[in-house]
Amino acid sequence: MPNKYTILIVEDEKNICTFLSALLETNGYRAIVAHSCREGKMLYSSYTPDLVVLDLGLPDMDGAELLKSIRENELTPVLVLSARGEEGEKVRLLDMGANDYITKPFGPAELLARVRSALRAHRHAAEEGHFPGGVFCLDDLTIDYDARRVFIAEREVKFTQTEYNILALLSEHAGKMMTYSAIIKAIWHEPTGDTSIKKLQVNMANIRKKFGTPIGTKGYIVNELGVGYRMRSDME
Amino acid sequence: MPNKYTILIVEDEKNICTFLSALLETNGYRAIVAHSCREGKMLYSSYTPDLVVLDLGLPDMDGAELLKSIRENELTPVLVLSARGEEGEKVRLLDMGANDYITKPFGPAELLARVRSALRAHRHAAEEGHFPGGVFCLDDLTIDYDARRVFIAEREVKFTQTEYNILALLSEHAGKMMTYSAIIKAIWHEPTGDTSIKKLQVNMANIRKKFGTPIGTKGYIVNELGVGYRMRSDME
DNA sequence: ACACATGGTAAAGATTTGGTAAAGATATTG
DNA sequence: CAATATCTTTACCAAATCTTTACCATGTGT
Numbered sequence: 001m002p003n004k005y006t007i008l009i010v011e012d013e014k015n016i017c018t019f020l021s022a023l024l025e026t027n028g029y030r031a032i033v034a035h036s037c038r039e040g041k042m043l044y045s046s047y048t049p050d051l052v053v054l055d056l057g058l059p060d061m062d063g064a065e066l067l068k069s070i071r072e073n074e075l076t077p078v079l080v081l082s083a084r085g086e087e088g089e090k091v092r093l094l095d096m097g098a099n100d101y102i103t104k105p106f107g108p109a110e111l112l113a114r115v116r117s118a119l120r121a122h123r124h125a126a127e128e129g130h131f132p133g134g135v136f137c138l139d140d141l142t143i144d145y146d147a148r149r150v151f152i153a154e155r156e157v158k159f160t161q162t163e164y165n166i167l168a169l170l171s172e173h174a175g176k177m178m179t180y181s182a183i184i185k186a187i188w189h190e191p192t193g194d195t196s197i198k199k200l201q202v203n204m205a206n207i208r209k210k211f212g213t214p215i216g217t218k219g220y221i222v223n224e225l226g227v228g229y230r231m232r233s234d235m236e
Numbered sequence: 237m238p239n240k241y242t243i244l245i246v247e248d249e250k251n252i253c254t255f256l257s258a259l260l261e262t263n264g265y266r267a268i269v270a271h272s273c274r275e276g277k278m279l280y281s282s283y284t285p286d287l288v289v290l291d292l293g294l295p296d297m298d299g300a301e302l303l304k305s306i307r308e309n310e311l312t313p314v315l316v317l318s319a320r321g322e323e324g325e326k327v328r329l330l331d332m333g334a335n336d337y338i339t340k341p342f343g344p345a346e347l348l349a350r351v352r353s354a355l356r357a358h359r360h361a362a363e364e365g366h367f368p369g370g371v372f373c374l375d376d377l378t379i380d381y382d383a384r385r386v387f388i389a390e391r392e393v394k395f396t397q398t399e400y401n402i403l404a405l406l407s408e409h410a411g412k413m414m415t416y417s418a419i420i421k422a423i424w425h426e427p428t429g430d431t432s433i434k435k436l437q438v439n440m441a442n443i444r445k446k447f448g449t450p451i452g453t454k455g456y457i458v459n460e461l462g463v464g465y466r467m468r469s470d471m472e
Numbered sequence: 473a474c475a476c477a478t479g480g481t482a483a484a485g486a487t488t489t490g491g492t493a494a495a496g497a498t499a500t501t502g
Numbered sequence: 503c504a505a506t507a508t509c510t511t512t513a514c515c516a517a518a519t520c521t522t523t524a525c526c527a528t529g530t531g532t
Contacts (some may be wrong), residue, residue, distance in 0.1 A: 100530065133336035133353045137346040144349050146356065146459060147472075148413035154345045160519060163464040197479095205481050213315075213514065225478060396508060433490090435510065441492055461489060461518060 004030045005119060008039035009051040010066065011081065013057050020053065023108050024115070037066045044070060051119055054098070055081040057091050064093060077118040081106075091227055094179045101177065121175035121233050136171045138234045141211075141220055143171055152211060158211045162187060163207050166200075170221060175233030176222060204229065240266045241355060241471060244285040246276035246302065247317065248294050256289065259344050260351070264471065273302045280306060287355055289347075290334070291317040292325050300332060300445065307333045313354040317342075336466050352471055372407045374470050377447075377456055379407055388447060398423060399443050402436075406457060411469030413460060 007029050009020050020030035029092060032047050034040035037058050044052065044066075052070065056063050066228040067078055079102040082090040100117050103113060136143040150157050150167065159167060164185050170178060179186050180190040184200060222230050243265050245256050257267035268283050270276035273294050280288065280302075281368040288306065288357040292299050303314055318326045326337050337353050338347060372379040384400060386393050395403060401423050406414060417428040419436060426432060440457065447456060458466045 088281065132330065133350050134354050134357075135336075135346070135347070135349045137342070140343065140345070142343075142349045145354060146353060146412045147465065147466065152343045153343075161460070162520075172318045195522080198523090201479060202481080202521080204479090209481085223479070398509075431511075434512090437490060438492080438510080440490090444491090459490070 004028060005051065006030045006049040007068060007115065008032045008034065008040065008044055008047060008052045010034045010037060010052065010058065011055040011065075012036065013055075020111070023111065027112055029115070037063060038092055040066055041069060043171070049076065051115060051122075052078045053081060053115075053197075054078055054093075056086045056093070057083065062098060063089075067093055067096050067098060075122070077122045079114055079118060087226060091179055091181075094177055094227065095181055097166060099176050117175050117233060131172075138174065138220055138232060140173070143167065157210050159207070159210065159212070163203055163210075166203055167207060170229060170231035174231045177228055177230045179228040183228060240264060241287065242266045242268060242283055243351070244268045244270065244279055244283060244288045244298070246270045246273060246288065248272065249291075252291070252317075253417060256347070259347065273299060276302055277305060280428040284286070284310075285312065287351060287358075288312060288314045289317060289351075290314055292322050292329070299322040300329060303329060303332055303334060311358070311360065313358045313365075315350055315354060317392075352411065352469070355471060356469070360409065374410065374456060374468060375408070393446050395443070395446065399439055399446075402439055403443060406465060406467040410467045411472060413464055413466040415464040419464060421462060422453065440460070 005028075007024050009017060009024075009031055011017050011020065011033070012035050017033050017035070022035055024031040024225045032043055032049060033190065039050075039058050040054070040141070040157070044051075054063050054066060063080070069084040070076055070078060075097075078093075080090060081095050081104060081105045082101055094101065099122070100114050101116055131145070134145045136145070142151040143149075144151070150159055150164065152176065166183065169183060169186050172177045180200060184190065184192045184196045188196060188199070190196060204221065204223075211220060218232070220232055222232060224230065241264075243260055245253060245260075245267060247253050247256065247269070248271050253269050253271070257269050260267040264401060268279055268285060270279045275289075276290070279285075290299050299316070305310055306314060311333075313335040314333070316326060316329045316334045317328075317340060318337055319340045324376060326339075330337060334349050335357070338350060370380065370382040372381070378387040379385075380387070386395055386400065386403065402419065405419060405422050408462065416433050416436060419431045420426065420428045424432060424435070440459075444457070456468055458468060460466065
């Protein structure tokens with residue numbers, strides 16, 4: 001029924017290209033391949049893909065520029081492929097609006113999972129700018145944005161203002177990795193520094209404490225070392 | 237005694253039916269159950285419920301048809317229950333005017349939160365600031381908007397103009413957190429500042445004093461530090 | 473395995489915030 | 503105009519919270 005999702009791959013290494021496009025094609029996506037950022041830019045505007053897989057460290061132009069030109073109009077999800085040693089670049093692109101990243105080397109299952117997750121989260125966000133009914137749900141966690149109330153397994157849990165703000169922010173972007181600087185800017189409107197990251201970590205600890213950390217269950221919020229936090233999405 | 241909200245459940249699976257009706261009944265709603273769309277249509281016109289929980293994929297008739305027949309006259313909120321994989325159908329029903337959807341499997345907290353949210357939104361949209369019959373009820377508190385009179389446990393209590401305005405405002409948005417700035421703008425038509433928040437706080441103190449703060453009972457109005465006030469709702 | 477960096481957590485101190493009473497200021501009423 | 507009610511401002515206290523600090527656990531690279 002719905003047309004295939006079109007995925008634009010921007011990657012210079014030939015064998016990764018064929019691997020990716022074969023993988024995506026056999027899983028029901030339409031794959032378009034660009035071997036440089038310039039080409040990616042052109043193909044993007046002619047195909048308007050549903051998702052972009054962007055490799056860092058392409059020779060001809062900065063991946064950031066491509067991302068910026070995509071973000072000027074659309075909010076098409078962008079997955080960043082990064083090799084080791086490109087940590088800084090990775091975080092920079094996440095800050096600029098990339099939705100997720102995958103560190104090389106990666107397996108087919110991981111890539112497909114991230115692609116699915118990004119597509120679904122994006123479709124949800126697009127359908128009605130926000131969560132229908134103003135309610136967010138993830139496993140036992142329920143957030144009622146209008147009432148500004150949070151429930152965990154039927155029982156209301158009180159969060160302080162900053163704790164709630166963090167929760168609301170992460171849940172509104174569920175499934176998307178949010179960098180420290182993005183979170184700090186949104187919550188405290190101040191530049192990121194050592195102390196502000198500490199504040200964030202303390203708040204996260206308090207939030208987790210109130211969640212009660214059900215043993216055996218993976219927490220609602222995941223941390224990625226050196227990058228930021230992500231709230232799990234109920235459809236990943 | 238405040239009238240219970242009546243909720244019509246249209247669902248064929250027996251165990252989901254009993255789960256839903258038990259859940260809703262224990263939370264202060266009146267639940268009516270229909271096991272088919274035909275039955276739902278009939279029960280709808282005889283009970284005129286305040287909200288409908290509609291399962292997709294009923295055998296006898298398309299849920300869409302029931303939704304359409306509801307939407308012909310009323311704008312009663314409709315929550316759609318959908319299983320995974322019925323994404324397309326779900327979107328279609330949202331387009332046709334369903335207010336929210338819940339994906340199976342779902343927990344009790346999620347259902348209750350979405351029911352509350354839908355009732356709240358609908359109530360607020362329907363009356364231009366007034367309740368059916370021009371009366372608001374919450375536990376011992378009764379507000380007669382037409383007469384501009386307030387009763388607590390059968391006995392009238394005199395409120396000043398601003399006190400009444402605040403009460404009316406909060407009760408009209410019962411269940412929703414109202415920020416300081418929203419309240420101040422509505423009451424004094426002036427920008428929010430330190431002094432205006434103080435005014436509001438003093439008024440709240442006076443209101444609470446007149447309520448008599450029955451010990452052991454949670455107050456009618458809840459404060460969220462740094463955010464605003466929320467009047468409890470009879471459906472929470 | 474080691475050193476190093478990063479994140480988690482608890483607890484103390486500093487700060488902000490809300491509640492309340494009471495004193496002016498303003499408006500309303502007879 | 504006086505008497506009264508209401509509104510606004512001020513001051514102070516208690517409690518909630520934010521921030522900082524220190525220390526421990528965990529992960530990362532060599």
